[in-house]
Amino acid sequence: xxxxxxxxxxxxxxxxxxxxxxxxxxxxxxxxxxxxxxxxxxxxxxxxxxxxxxxxxxxxxxxxxxxxxxxxxxxxxxxxxxxxxxx
Numbered sequence: 001x002x003x004x005x006x007x008x009x010x011x012x013x014x015x016x017x018x019x020x021x022x023x024x025x026x027x028x029x030x031x032x033x034x035x036x037x038x039x040x041x042x043x044x045x046x047x048x049x050x051x052x053x054x055x056x057x058x059x060x061x062x063x064x065x066x067x068x069x070x071x072x073x074x075x076x077x078x079x080x081x082x083x084x085x086x087x
């Protein structure tokens with residue numbers, strides 16, 4: 001799997017392209033919900049994209065919107081759920 005930095009870059013590119021086309025850059029710690037980049041509908045769209053892009057079973061995960069408030073938080077969420085199980 002890619003590093004958290006790479007995941008954050010992929011998430012950033014998706015957010016800028018899909019949800020904030022007028023922004024060239026969104027800081028990785030920017031509150032996407034409070035800042036209006038994401039709302040309840042776009043959050044659902046983002047989760048669907050995360051599931052497809054990173055092969056995560058989104059419908060089976062415990063989702064807390066607070067864990068998806070920034071690019072850093074989204075990258076951490078993705079990394080936490082794509083780690084290989086320890087043996």
